[in-house]
Amino acid sequence: MKIIVVGTGFVGLPHAAVLAEAGHEVYAYDIDQNKIDAYRSGDRERIEEIVNEPGLVEAIEETKDRYLFFTSDLAPIIEGTDIVFMCLPTPPKRDGSTDLSYYTNAAHRLGELLAKRQDERRVVLVNKSTVPIGTARVLQKILEEHGVKNFGVASNPEFLAQGGAIEGSRRPDRVVVGADTEEDFDRLRRVYSQFVNHVRIRYLETTPETAESIKYVANTLLLTYISFWNGIGARLGEIYPNLRMEDLKIGVTSDSRISTWGSYVSNGAGGSCFGKDIQSLIYQLNRAGRSTDLLQAVYNINEYQKTYLIDRAVYEAGFNFNNKKVALLGLAFKKRTNDMRDSSALKAVEALLARGVSEIRAYDPLAMNEAQRTWFNPEKNHLFSRITYHESPREAIEGSDAVYISTDWEEFRGLATTIEKAAPPPYLIIDGRRMLPDYRQLVAKGYAYLAVGDVYLKPEAPAEKTGANGQERVPAAAEA
Ligand code: UDX
Numbered sequence: 001m002k003i004i005v006v007g008t009g010f011v012g013l014p015h016a017a018v019l020a021e022a023g024h025e026v027y028a029y030d031i032d033q034n035k036i037d038a039y040r041s042g043d044r045e046r047i048e049e050i051v052n053e054p055g056l057v058e059a060i061e062e063t064k065d066r067y068l069f070f071t072s073d074l075a076p077i078i079e080g081t082d083i084v085f086m087c088l089p090t091p092p093k094r095d096g097s098t099d100l101s102y103y104t105n106a107a108h109r110l111g112e113l114l115a116k117r118q119d120e121r122r123v124v125l126v127n128k129s130t131v132p133i134g135t136a137r138v139l140q141k142i143l144e145e146h147g148v149k150n151f152g153v154a155s156n157p158e159f160l161a162q163g164g165a166i167e168g169s170r171r172p173d174r175v176v177v178g179a180d181t182e183e184d185f186d187r188l189r190r191v192y193s194q195f196v197n198h199v200r201i202r203y204l205e206t207t208p209e210t211a212e213s214i215k216y217v218a219n220t221l222l223l224t225y226i227s228f229w230n231g232i233g234a235r236l237g238e239i240y241p242n243l244r245m246e247d248l249k250i251g252v253t254s255d256s257r258i259s260t261w262g263s264y265v266s267n268g269a270g271g272s273c274f275g276k277d278i279q280s281l282i283y284q285l286n287r288a289g290r291s292t293d294l295l296q297a298v299y300n301i302n303e304y305q306k307t308y309l310i311d312r313a314v315y316e317a318g319f320n321f322n323n324k325k326v327a328l329l330g331l332a333f334k335k336r337t338n339d340m341r342d343s344s345a346l347k348a349v350e351a352l353l354a355r356g357v358s359e360i361r362a363y364d365p366l367a368m369n370e371a372q373r374t375w376f377n378p379e380k381n382h383l384f385s386r387i388t389y390h391e392s393p394r395e396a397i398e399g400s401d402a403v404y405i406s407t408d409w410e411e412f413r414g415l416a417t418t419i420e421k422a423a424p425p426p427y428l429i430i431d432g433r434r435m436l437p438d439y440r441q442l443v444a445k446g447y448a449y450l451a452v453g454d455v456y457l458k459p460e461a462p463a464e465k466t467g468a469n470g471q472e473r474v475p476a477a478a479e480a
Contacts, residue, residue: 001082001191004029004074006106008039010272010339011129011158012087013051014165017059020068021170022194027069027077031106039070052338052366055166078113080121083191085156086139087128096279098132107139111146124152124179124187127208130215130277131155132284136178136208152184155208157215162271163336174202178211216284219277220295225262226269227301230452234265234305237453238312245434245453265453267406267432268305270333270342275299306347309404309430309452310355316456317448319402319428321355327396328352329415330407330433331364331371338366340375344432345406349376352404353383360387363396365409394422402428405435416442425459 001024005016008030016028030036038046042064044057060068071077088102107125114123125139136153143151155178160168175195177188185205195201206214229249237245245265253260278299282292313319333343340346352360362371368389378385390396393412397403397419405412416438419429425446429436432452436442439449439457446461 001025001187002080003027003191004077004081004084005087006030006074006084006110007087007089007102007129008035008051008070009087009089010051010053010162010165011160012085013039014053014056014059014160014169015085015087015128015158016068017056017063018166018169019191020063021059023067024191025069026063026067027071029071029074029077031072033072036070036072040064049369053165054163054336059166074109074113078110079117080119081123082121083187084110084123084125085128086125090129090131090276092276092279096283098276098280098283100131100135100138103129103131103135104138104142107142108146111143111148114143114148114151115146120150122150122152122183122187123148124154124184126154126156126188127212128156128158130157130219130273130280131212132280133209133212133216135212152179152181152187153208154179154184154188155211156188157211159215159218162334162339172201174204176204176206176211176214178206178208180208216277216281219273220281220298222262223269223274223278223302224294224298225259226266226274227298227305229263229265230268230305231297231301233263234453237265238455241455265434266305266344266408267309267348267452268302268344270306270340270344270346272339272341275302275342303347305452306344307351309432309450310348310351312456313402313428313430313450314355317428317450317458319448321352321357321402323356323358324401325359325361325399326352326357327361327363327390327393327400327403329363329393329396329403329405329412330409331362331375332367332407335407335409336366338364338370340367340370343406346375348404348406348432349387353386358386359400361390361396361400362387363390363393364407365411394418397422399423402430404430404432406432408433408435413437419447420445425461 003019003024004027005012006029008028016026020026035050038050042061047057088106090103091099093099127136136155140153157176175192179185189196196203233248237243249263252258253263278295282295285292331340331345332338349360376384376387412435416436428448430450434451443449443457444460446459448459449457
C-alpha cells in the first residue's frame with residue numbers, strides 16, 4: 001500500500017513508523033519543516049524532543065528511506081496513493097468544542113491535489129486522531145467540493161496511551177474501522193492484515209459515526225473510573241483514619257466485573273486526551289439538547305482534584321503558603337513522559353502562586369526542558385520567575401518548607417530518605433500520588449503528612465519540634 005500520514009505528532013509519527021515496519025510504503029507529511037528535518041536526521045535527541053516514545057527512534061531507523069519517507073511537500077507524493085491517514089491536532093476551543101482548523105486546512109489542500117491527480121484508483125481518507133462525531137462526513141463534503149473522484153472516507157480511531165504508542169500500535173487491543181463500502185473495508189483490511197482474524201485482537205468493522213463515538217465513550221468512561229475513585233474512594237479515606245485505601249481497592253476490584261485500571265486515587269488525571277475529549281462530548285451532547293450531568297460531574301471532580309490537596313494543606317494542616325518555598329516533584333502528566341499537556345502540576349503551580357509562595361523548586365526526570373521552554377516562560381507570566389529548576393529531588397527539597405508530589409514517577413517511592421536528609425522538620429509533605437510507603441516513619445520523626453485519600457497526619461514528634469506545619473501552632477483560618 002502507498003500510504004500518506006498527514007501530521008507527525010504523538011499519533012502520526014508512531015503510526016507511520018509501525019505501518020512502515022509492516023512493509024507499506026509510507027510518506028509521513030508535516031507542514032513543519034523543522035520536524036521533518038529532525039526526523040530525517042535520525043538524531044535521537046532531536047526526535048525525542050518532539051515525540052518521546054520508547055522504541056520510536058529504533059522503528060524509524062529500521063525503516064527510514066526504505067519504507068518510511070519524510071516530507072513537507074504533498075504535491076509530489078499524491079499520485080498513486082491508496083490511503084491517507086489524518087493525524088492532525090484537534091485542540092479544544094474555550095467553549096469545549098473542537099478546533100478543526102488544522103484538520104480542514106489539510107483536507108482542503110488534499111482535496112485540491114487529489115482532484116488533479118492522473119491515476120483513477122480509489123483513495124481512502126481515514127481519520128485517526130479524535131474528531132467530533134460526524135467529522136468523516138465533513139471530510140467527505142470538502143473532497144466533493146473540490147471535485148475529487150473515486151474516494152472513500154473512514155474513521156479508524158487510535159487508542160494509544162502515551163509511553164506505549166509503539167507497542168500499542170504493534171499489538172493493539174482492538175482495531176476499529178468505520179467505513180461506508182465493502183471496498184473501503186477491504187482496503188483497511190489490507191493495511192492491517194496482521195490484525196484481521198487475530199485471536200487476541202478485536203477487529204471491528206462498523207459505521208464511521210460508531211467508530212467516532214467509540215473513542216469518545218471509551219475515553220470518558222476511563223475518566224469516569226478515575227473520578228469515581230477520586231470522588232468517593234478518596235473522600236472516604238480522608239474521613240476514616242482506619243480505612244486502608246490499598247485494601248479497599250483490592251476488595252472492590254476482586255470482582256471480575258470491576259476494572260483495576262483507574263482504581264487508584266490521585267491528584268487528578270491529565271494528558272492530551274481525557275480533558276479535551278470529555279469537554280468535546282459535553283459540547284456535542286449539549287448542542288443536541290441532551291443532558292450532560294454525569295459527564296459534567298466527572299469533569300468537575302477531576303479538575304477539583306488537581307488543586308484540592310493544596311486547599312486541604314491550608315484548611316486541614318493549617319499551612320500558610322505565603323512566602324514559603326515549595327518543592328514540586330513531577331511536572332509531566334504521568335510517569336515516563338515529558339508531556340505536560342493538562343498536567344495536574346500546571347494547576348498546582350497556579351494554585352501555589354495564587355497562595356503567595358516565594359519559590360517553587362521544580363524537578364522532573366524528563367520534563368524540565370519542556371517546562372522551561374513551553375509552559376513556564378516568565379514572559380507569559382512574571383510570577384513564573386518564581387519557579388526554579390533542579391537536578392534532583394534532593395536539590396529541589398533542600399531549603400524548602402514543603403514538598404508537593406504531583407507525578408507518579410517510580411523514583412519518588414524512595415523519597416522518605418531523601419526528605420529526611422534534605423529537609424529537617426517542621427516540614428509538610430503533600431503526596432498527590434501516595435508515593436511514600438514509609439510515611440509513618442516520617443510522621444514519627446516530626447514530619448507532617450498529607451496524602452490524597454488519607455486523613456491529615458500531624459507530626460508525632462515533641463511539641464517544640466512542631467512548627468509551621470502543626471495545627472497547634474497555627475490557627476488554620478487565621479493563616480488562610
Ligand atoms: C489516555 C487513554 O488511556 C488512551 O486510551 C487514549 O487513547 C488517550 O488517553 P494517556 O493520555 O496516554 O492515554 O494517559 P493514561 O495512561 O490513560 O493516563 C491519563 C491520566 O490519568 C494520567 O494523568 C494518569 O496519571 C492518570 N491516572 C491514570 C490516574 O489518575 N489514575 C489511574 O488509575 C490511572
